[in-house]
Amino acid sequence: MNLQNLSIRGKLMLITMLTSSAALVLSSASFLIYDLISFRHLLTQDLMTQAQIIGYNSAAAMAFRDEAAATATLSALTAKEDIVAAVLYSPDGKIFAHYFPNGGAHPSALPDRSQTNGYRFEGGYLEVFNDVTLNGERVGTLFLQSDQRQWSVRARRYSIIVGVFVLVAGFFAFFISSQLQRLISRPILHLENAMRMVSANKNYEVRATRFYGDEIGRLIDGFNTMLSEIQHRDTALQRANEELKKGTLELEGEITHRKRTQEELLKAKHAAEDASRAKSAFLANMSHELRTPLNAIIGYSEMLEEETRDSGNAENLHDLRKIQSAGKHLLSLINDVLDLSKIEAGKMGLHLETFDVSVMVEEMVTTLQPAVAKNSNSVRVRMAEDVGMMRADATKVRQILFNLMSNACKFTERGTISLDVSQSVSEGHEWIRFRVKDTGIGISAKQQQNLFQEFSQADATISRKYGGTGLGLAISYRFVQMMKGRISVESQAGQGSTFTVYLPAQVTLDTAESTQSEGTSGVSAGGAEHKPELDTVLVIDDDPAVRDLMSRFLNKIGFRVVAAAGGEEGLRRAREVRPLVITLDVVMPECDGWSVLRKLKADPQLAQIPVIMVTVVDNEAMGFDLGASNYLIKPVDRDRLAVLIEKHRVARSSSPPSKPSRASATKEQLLQAELEASGRSS
Amino acid sequence: MMPKILLIEDNEMNRDMLSRRLQRRGYRVVTAQDGEQGHILALSEAPDLILMDISLPAMDGWELTRRLKANDTTRHIPIIVLTAHALVTDRAKAFEAGCDDYDTKPIEFERLSEKIESLLAEKKPS
Numbered sequence: 001m002n003l004q005n006l007s008i009r010g011k012l013m014l015i016t017m018l019t020s021s022a023a024l025v026l027s028s029a030s031f032l033i034y035d036l037i038s039f040r041h042l043l044t045q046d047l048m049t050q051a052q053i054i055g056y057n058s059a060a061a062m063a064f065r066d067e068a069a070a071t072a073t074l075s076a077l078t079a080k081e082d083i084v085a086a087v088l089y090s091p092d093g094k095i096f097a098h099y100f101p102n103g104g105a106h107p108s109a110l111p112d113r114s115q116t117n118g119y120r121f122e123g124g125y126l127e128v129f130n131d132v133t134l135n136g137e138r139v140g141t142l143f144l145q146s147d148q149r150q151w152s153v154r155a156r157r158y159s160i161i162v163g164v165f166v167l168v169a170g171f172f173a174f175f176i177s178s179q180l181q182r183l184i185s186r187p188i189l190h191l192e193n194a195m196r197m198v199s200a201n202k203n204y205e206v207r208a209t210r211f212y213g214d215e216i217g218r219l220i221d222g223f224n225t226m227l228s229e230i231q232h233r234d235t236a237l238q239r240a241n242e243e244l245k246k247g248t249l250e251l252e253g254e255i256t257h258r259k260r261t262q263e264e265l266l267k268a269k270h271a272a273e274d275a276s277r278a279k280s281a282f283l284a285n286m287s288h289e290l291r292t293p294l295n296a297i298i299g300y301s302e303m304l305e306e307e308t309r310d311s312g313n314a315e316n317l318h319d320l321r322k323i324q325s326a327g328k329h330l331l332s333l334i335n336d337v338l339d340l341s342k343i344e345a346g347k348m349g350l351h352l353e354t355f356d357v358s359v360m361v362e363e364m365v366t367t368l369q370p371a372v373a374k375n376s377n378s379v380r381v382r383m384a385e386d387v388g389m390m391r392a393d394a395t396k397v398r399q400i401l402f403n404l405m406s407n408a409c410k411f412t413e414r415g416t417i418s419l420d421v422s423q424s425v426s427e428g429h430e431w432i433r434f435r436v437k438d439t440g441i442g443i444s445a446k447q448q449q450n451l452f453q454e455f456s457q458a459d460a461t462i463s464r465k466y467g468g469t470g471l472g473l474a475i476s477y478r479f480v481q482m483m484k485g486r487i488s489v490e491s492q493a494g495q496g497s498t499f500t501v502y503l504p505a506q507v508t509l510d511t512a513e514s515t516q517s518e519g520t521s522g523v524s525a526g527g528a529e530h531k532p533e534l535d536t537v538l539v540i541d542d543d544p545a546v547r548d549l550m551s552r553f554l555n556k557i558g559f560r561v562v563a564a565a566g567g568e569e570g571l572r573r574a575r576e577v578r579p580l581v582i583t584l585d586v587v588m589p590e591c592d593g594w595s596v597l598r599k600l601k602a603d604p605q606l607a608q609i610p611v612i613m614v615t616v617v618d619n620e621a622m623g624f625d626l627g628a629s630n631y632l633i634k635p636v637d638r639d640r641l642a643v644l645i646e647k648h649r650v651a652r653s654s655s656p657p658s659k660p661s662r663a664s665a666t667k668e669q670l671l672q673a674e675l676e677a678s679g680r681s682s
Numbered sequence: 683m684m685p686k687i688l689l690i691e692d693n694e695m696n697r698d699m700l701s702r703r704l705q706r707r708g709y710r711v712v713t714a715q716d717g718e719q720g721h722i723l724a725l726s727e728a729p730d731l732i733l734m735d736i737s738l739p740a741m742d743g744w745e746l747t748r749r750l751k752a753n754d755t756t757r758h759i760p761i762i763v764l765t766a767h768a769l770v771t772d773r774a775k776a777f778e779a780g781c782d783d784y785d786t787k788p789i790e791f792e793r794l795s796e797k798i799e800s801l802l803a804e805k806k807p808s
Contacts, residue, residue: 295788296695302791303703331788620778631777639757640780643804 009185016177017170024169028162036155040148044119044126047146050080051130055142058088058097059134067097074099077144084125085145088132096140124148187216191223204231276344283341287334294334298327325370336471343478350482352507352601352627354391354608357421357432358383364398364405365419371409377417379405384422390432391607392507396479400487403472404436404499412440412496423505430505431485437498443491451489452477476501483507506604509625537645538579539563540570540596541614542588546634550583550614557642567591571599574606581648583641584628586615593617594626601627610648612641685802686710688729690720690746691764692738696787700733703791709798717741721749724756731802736765736776744779751780760801764789 006014054073061069070088074097077083086099119128125145132140187210194208204227208220301323308317342348365381372379390397401419408417420435443451452473480487483503491497537559539550544565551561562577564570568591574582582600586593593615600606610629613620620631630644687709691697701711712727714720718740724732732750736743743763750756760782776784783797 291788292693292696296693296699298788299696299699299703299791303699303706306703306706618778620775633778637751637780643782646804 008188009181012181012185013174013177016181017173020173020177021166021170024166024173028166032155032158032162035158036151039154040126040151043146043148043151044128047126047128047144048119048130050077050083051128051142051144054086054144055130055132058142059132059139062088062090062096062132062140063134065096070097071099073097077101080146082146082149083144084147085143087143089141089143091138091140183212184216187211187220191216191220194223198227204228204234280341280345283337287338287341290334291331294327294331298324298331301327336475339475340471340478343475348478348482349621349625350393350507350509351395351624352391352509353394354389355394357387357390360394360398361401361419361421364401368402368405368409371406372417375409375413375415377409377412377415380416380418382418382420384420387421387423387432390503390505390507391604392483392503393479396483397503400476400479400501401434401436403476404434404501407472408436408438408440408497408499412438415439415496431502432505434501434503435498436501437496439496442493442495443489443497444493447493448489448491452487506607508602509598509627535649536560536562536577536579538570538574538577538582540567540582540588540593541585542566543585546585546614550636553638553641554645559645567593567596567599570596571603571606574600574609575603578605579609580652581645582609582611583614584611586613586617586619594622597623597626597628612644614641684708684710685730686712686727687798688712688714688720688723688727688732688734690714690717690723690732690734690738690743692716692735696735700789704795707795715739717743717746721746724750724759725753728755729759730805731798732759732761733798734761734763736763744775747779747781758805760805762794762797762801 003011003014054077057076058070058073060066061073074086074088077086077099078101081101083099084101087095088097090096117129117131119126121127124147126148128142128144128146130142130144131138132142187208190211191208194206197206198204207224207227210217210220210224301320305317305320305324308314308320339348361381361383365379368379405417405419416439418435418437420433420437422433422435424431424433477487480501480503484507485501485503487499487501489497489499535558537554539547539554539561541547541550541563542565547563547565551563554561559580562573562579564573567588570582570584573579584593584596588596593613597611597613600609600611607627611627612630612632613623613628614632614634614636616634618633623631629648632641632644687704689697689701689704689711691700691713692715697713697715701713704711712723712729714723717738720732720734720738721741723729734743734746738746741749743765747761747763750759750761761780762783762785763776763779763781764785764787765776782801785794785797
């Protein structure tokens with residue numbers, strides 16, 4: 001067993017035992033040695049005294065050579081058990097008398113008589129020589145040999161006593177040390193035990209007991225302080241841990257909750273989308289189904305009206321007109337619903353064309369007349385002189401204005417509805433501004449919030465009193481958005497309303513990769529002075545055979561033909577010759593027909609030129625969306641092509657090519673259309 | 683002699699009304715109830731113009747237009763299709779099929795008769 005790994009109790013006891021045993025053995029041994037040496041000395045003295053006495057007693061016998069007397073004298077040594085040999089030598093060295101208690105003496109083993117007086121230890125025996133003298137004369141020598149029996153007996157006995165003493169003392173030492181070592185080992189063992197408990201159970205509430213005020217006591221104090229510090233930290237850590245766990249748990253709950261909510265939301269979104277699609281489809285279907293009988297109602301009533309008028313029977317005319325007007329009203333409602341469902345289904349596209357704003361406004365106002373008359377209102381139209389042509393979806397612009405104007409008529413009685421049209425430039429774009437102002441019931445701030453949303457009339461009572469689907473503004477709003485314009489309202493309840501619509505003077509399509517700079521630099525009137533060559537057709541096609549065929553055919557029917565083999569060349573030629581019509585192929589190597597079409601429509605100088613797509617690609621929707629006027633699939637029906645081009649020629653010659661000149665107009669010319677209420681329904 | 687118009691329309695009321703109104707304008711009117719009948723009448727009656735609904739029984743308007751435009755004897759007859767769907771794709775489809783003009787229901791009679799007159803006028807010189 002390794003001494004160093006011995007338990008502290010064992011170490012302490014071992015140290016005590018070793019120390020005390022060493023001291024005991026050392027002291028006992030020194031005592032024993034001292035005693036034995038002094039005892040031997042005593043024995044030697046005693047033997048020498050014996051030798052002197054015997055020498056004295058045997059001197060006479062030696063002097064008189066009385067051997068028997070000498071032997072008798074030696075025999076007195078019988079009492080001395082330890083004497084193993086006694087010899088008397090005559091002066092000449094011969095043995096004179098001898099005594100051997102055991103009878104086994106060997107004269108040869110006897111030493112020479114020539115030895116001098118004294119003692120010696122020889123072979124475990126003590127030997128003494130003593131001269132025998134008589135009256136100062138040496139008569140012989142005595143030799144005594146002792147086996148020192150008493151000494152060895154004493155040495156053995158003493159050894160036993162010392163051994164027993166050491167054993168008993170050792171036992172006592174063991175007992176005492178085993179009791180006293182606890183003074184040191186107990187607190188240490190206790191401390192160790194406490195530490196083990198702490199580390200085994202992680203229980204930092206355990207405290208070691210302090211027994212004494214010594215270093216171990218202080219050590220225990222230190223240990224306890226450390227422990228309480230750990231306990232404190234452990235508690236704090238545990239609390240933090242618990243809080244963290246709680247937080248984590250809450251967070252997990254939150255995450256689960258959110259996930260579920262998200263799923264639900266997604267589900268709800270899909271459901272809502274499905275429902276919305278279903279609704280749009282339903283509305284589209286319903287509108288279609290409603291239109292068919294309505295078609296008959298309006299048609300028959302119109303027919304009856306004509307017949308009635310012809311026959312001079314004015315009696316029923318009034319009622320027939322009421323039927324007609326109700327039918328048309330119903331139709332407009334259905335159209336609204338259909339429009340909205342088309343917008344929602346994403347099927348509403350823009351048909352861009354260039355038109356004269358004032359003409360469009362005049363037409364619209366004429367159509368509006370019955371609504372104006374109904375509430376005895378008057379209409380003022382104010383047209384700034386710089387407003388000329390605009391490129392947009394004319395039908396939709398017209399519908400926006402019609403909606404705003406007829407709303408204004410509906411909510412105004414004996415008032416004035418004014419429409420201001422002007423042109424402005426902001427953010428580098430030209431805008432046409434339409435402002436519709438009435439003096440009617442107005443719209444409160446709260447009502448304005450949902451004004452442009454579907455099915456939200458400002459007030460539920462309004463639909464009862466004024467009728468309508470509440471879709472007009474929503475549709476107008478969507479149309480304005482489609483054309484990238486803005487619509488806003490300013491109003492107070494009872495103070496009338498003002499709706500303002502800004503539309504770009506040149507509306508572009510979303511797909512346009514057309515460079516904006518091209519559009520802005522040209523301005524609408526850019527190419528107005530150039531008189532287009534009415535009789536030229538530009539053919540853009542990469543196939544030489546097609547170019548050749550088209551040229552020959554078009555020449556034959558009376559057109560000049562300019563041909564281009566690619567997109568870039570085509571665009572260049574278009575700027576040079578300003579053709580009446582362009583025919584355009586889609587599949588071309590370096591610049592395809594779609595991008596050529598976009599660039600043509602993005603260039604204000606070229607945008608008005610009708611483009612007829614002539615291609616194998618079956619994608620009319622794309623063509624019309626990008627602004628193509630017609631779409632022909634190859635192989636081309638020549639008659640159809642001829643008719644289309646002829647139509648464009650007629651259209652071109654009958655309408656002004658671009659912004660109409662109003663040279664005669666004064667600076668602030670006002671186009672005023674005062675339509676006084678006639679008091680009768682038309 | 684006034685131009686002859688072939689009206690192909692499956693809805694009885696619409697057919698009756700339109701034919702009467704056209705007749706009032708002085709046109710001669712021949713009517714058909716479905717695509718097939720319309721096809722036969724287009725060949726036998728040699729009308730000056732055809733006015734047809736796009737959703738017809740037996741043979742729809744698209745198909746009938748294609749057939750008429752593929753036939754040399756009927757190719758020159760202008761066709762106006764009437765549809766209840768005012769969608770962009772319908773307009774494109776109408777021209778693709780070879781129709782000469784297009785109008786939406788419910789019919790605005792004045793607008794329609796303008797279209798008829800302009801197509802008949804276009805046709806005359808050739």
